Amino acid sequence: MKAKLLNEDQQKTYALIFDKGDEVMAGLRQFASDNHLSASQFTAIGGFSDVVLGFYDVALKDYKKIPxxxxxxxxxxxxxxTLKPDGDVQVxxxxxxxxxxxxxxxGHLLSATVFPTLEVVLTESPAHLRRQVDEETGIALIRL
Structure with missing residues (x-):
C-alpha cells in the first residue's frame, strides 16, 4: 500500500443536486472540468430510472456491462x-x-439517468492526482 498526505487545511466541499433526466457521469465530468478539479472524492444517494453497471474482466481488459x-x-x-494520463478529467x-x-x-458505474434526484457531496483536495495505465490490467490507476 502507498499513501500520501494530500491536505491538512480546509478543503472545498460542494453539494451537487442532479435533476430528473440528468446523466450522472457526464454531469460529474462537466462539473469537474468547469471547476478545474483534479483530485476529488464524492458520495451520493438518490435514484436512477436506468443504469448500466460494469464488472471489469481482466482477461478482456474491458467491462462486462450490466444494464x-x-x-x-x-x-x-x-x-x-482524477486526471487521465492525457490531462483530461476521469470520474x-x-x-x-x-x-x-x-x-x-x-459495480462500476458506466452510465445512469437520474430519477427523481441524486444528492452528491464532493470534496476537493488541493493536490493533483494523475492516472497511469497499468499494462497488466489495462486500467488507468492512480500513481502518487
Whole structure:
C-alpha cells in the first residue's frame, strides 16, 4: 500500500443536486472540468430510472456491462475524480443500487439517468492526482 498526505487545511466541499433526466457521469465530468478539479472524492444517494453497471474482466481488459432498465434506489455511490494520463478529467465511481424487491446490485458505474434526484457531496483536495495505465490490467490507476 502507498499513501500520501494530500491536505491538512480546509478543503472545498460542494453539494451537487442532479435533476430528473440528468446523466450522472457526464454531469460529474462537466462539473469537474468547469471547476478545474483534479483530485476529488464524492458520495451520493438518490435514484436512477436506468443504469448500466460494469464488472471489469481482466482477461478482456474491458467491462462486462450490466444494464438495469428500471427505477432503482441509489443506496451508495462513491468515487473519485482524477486526471487521465492525457490531462483530461476521469470520474471513477462504484454504485450499490436497490431493486424494487429489496435485492441489491453493484459495480462500476458506466452510465445512469437520474430519477427523481441524486444528492452528491464532493470534496476537493488541493493536490493533483494523475492516472497511469497499468499494462497488466489495462486500467488507468492512480500513481502518487
Amino acid at each position: 438495469v432498465g428500471e427505477q432503482v434506489e441509489v443506496l451508495t455511490l462513491a468515487g473519485d475524480i 471513477h465511481a462504484h454504485a450499490v443500487i436497490g431493486m424494487s424487491d429489496g435485492m441489491a446490485r453493484g
